[in-house]
Amino acid sequence: MIEENWGLLGHDWAVNMLRRHIQEDAVRHAYLFTGPPGVGRRSLALRFAQALNCPQPPAPGEACRACRTCTQIEAMQYPDLSILQAEHEGGTLKVEQIRAIQHGLSLKPYQGRYRVAIFLRFQEANPNAANALLKTLEEAPAHVVLVVMADNPDQLLPTIVSRCEGLRLRSLPVERVQTFIQSRGTDPDSARLLAHLSGGRPGYALRLKDDPHGLELRTRWLDELHGILSSNRIRRFAYAEKLTRDKEETRQVLELWGSYWRDVMLFSSGSSIDLTNIDRMQEIESLGKMIDLSRARRLVMDIENGIDRLDKNVNARLLLEVLLLDWPFVGSERK
């Protein structure tokens, strides 16, 4: 089943649509793939590039995924494939990079039928860069296919969005990710946890699977969360000081805590929706019984706003102190 689907998990409709475009020789010059990170946007784009350029496709609109071209594309080392992104996640894509690629795109393909340019995380492009791409996006040379990616279309200029054919990739059902991870040789329990943590994003789950350190950190941070709940103000302040020494870490912790409190919120609402941190069910249940919905909501909101403010460069320590002060006290308060 996965094999018939360009070797991808899920997104069947998107694959079918792209395949038909190739078969009917109606390939658009610009596509926009949107969806949460780790859902499979880049994989889809790479498979699309393979299907476009594979010299001996087994069927029209398919790729053999074995020939030199296909392996090169898979490794992102194909001469007619350009991949453009900001220097690091959270960075900025600059106009010079766009100009450089525009020159390359105006040349004929070196080996394959199409030159394919993939723009990763295009929401990170600064306005000048985005504007510089407009003309190319509208009237790309005949042998060029552009694939722009973003978390969601609202992050891009409307003029960019309206020039592309949009494909919105969605998170998959958690069960599907679970079976997928399990088929990669993980035991059912951890596969289930990984699938839930990923929220239905196979790429993210795979990344987590190969990152035991990340999982350890997660356990530690969640343990610390519980430590905070049962400690007094002085300890909370001390913790805030310790944590905020590293801003990137603060952000990650806040995101994790956000997902945890969301679980508490969902539980206290009484809903049956799949929770994220299923290995912590007991704690979540006891917290969810203690806190009512509106309190839980406020806690999630505070963390969300906190992350937002952290990006706007507020004093992280102050932020965390205020945040932790609002958290409930659980258990016996030790002086």
Add this chain to the structure above:
Amino acid sequence: MTQALYRKWRPQKWDEVAGQDHVTKTLRNAVAGGRIGHAYLFSGPRGTGKTSVARLLAKAANCLHETPAERPCNQCQYCLAVNKGSFLDLIEIDAASNNGVDDVRDLRDKINFSPNQGKYKIYIIDEVHMLSTQAFNALLKTLEEPPPHAIFILATTEINKIPATVLSRCQRHEFKRASVEAITLQLKEIANSEKIPADDEALTLIARQATGSFRDAISLLDQMASTGEKITLKNIHEILGTAASQNVLELVDSIQKSQPAEGLDHLHEALDAGTDSRVLARQIVEYLRALLLIKLGNPDQANLPRETLKQAAKHAGAFSARHILHMIREFNAAATDLRGGWQPALSLELALAGVMELPEEKQPVVLLQTSSTRATTRPTSQATTMPTSQTETMPTSQATNTPTSQATNPPTSQATNTPTSQAQDSPKPVHPPKEKPTLTAPKETDSDFTRLAKEWKKIKLAVKIVNRPLEAALNSCRPKELKNGILTLGCDNEFAMNLASKNDNVEVVTKAILDTLDMDLQIKCVISNARQDTPADIKQDGMVAEALKVGGKITDIQD
């Protein structure tokens, strides 16, 4: 690669331009009368036909057809050349990439050469808002007095970025967003001639998605057609992530029942079925907006299908206007939340949890009350007087009603009273006054004063019947303070104060307050200065007051 449908279906005749009759009519008449101007500026949202109309006008200006009214004919060699894009005297400039002053200088150098083929040389400057300031200024002289053979057509989506000096030199035409009906009609025609099988409802949905832009609608149709299947609602939902509104109805149902668990389940049902979280949020807001419209007595604007309308009316009855407003605010925040986020549903979940509790805001209630009292004061002012105590008892009963039901039928409530007969009597309460408030121990609260301040207009009206000049004087007075049964009036000037503090006049005002608000008060007038109010306990004609009048400040008071 095939040509995109929206390029293939660019209008080639005036009649094919949809939804912009106000523009095409003017331009057609100008062509027919041979009065084509030398500079036009087309503005409007994307995909409304600016570039298309610009090309049409260019074609019409050079068309060789004998009767001007028939131009463009699409048959003469020039028309065909324009359609093919090979007409030499039509120069289309993309101002987004040629935005420097040198590009404009280049244009200025070449514009003086007479046209190669046709009668006019036509410059279409698209996306003109991207020109730099210098470029705009360099263009000004040419734009004002171009050579007789030149016509400028500027097109932009952002009219606010165009300098006023350019605006005033052009004939301005504003393109409107196309209505859903107009777009649907156009889509139907295209689908028919391109032999694209499509459901009518599906086309309406596409039109709705396009938010008034023809290009968006046609590219969406193009995209749907490229799947090769019949275009149905289901297909579109799959690709666009627009859920059936059933989920929205159920969601609002569970909000009404205050069942967050059920609401969250509905939310996730919709998301699991493939709805985009932001799209879902927008749909919820749209539905809530419809509820608000129904609540405000305008169900026609709500634009809901008939089967939904019934349910919506039920919902509208179940919520207070304030609650609906609160819900709209919450979900709108979710719809505009731009963070990509690790969990796309989170902002919706937060919004849902948020609408389960109605915040303890006093503000909206007061707002409602004032709007309802305003509704009743309107008839009062028309009839000069109305039984005043009635208005006093009304607000409480009105607050529970919708304000609009009142606003829509003030004439009837007014008709029951006979204004003329009452105008002669001094205003008399219809309901017997409860009891005269005790003079000895007046207990004022803040609310007494706010009530007074609110009803001040009415009091003035009551005064007006008895003593017109006094009312005029009161116009420059306002209640300042209510303390120990003494109302302090702050007057803007000495004249007003003197008039208002005359013994007879004070009596009149006291009586008016008594009749209107059932409060027996003594009245004291002071001058209140714009810069610094003279405190009531300072002698009004003393040194301190005088100093305050010329701008002094009280910093410290010592006994």
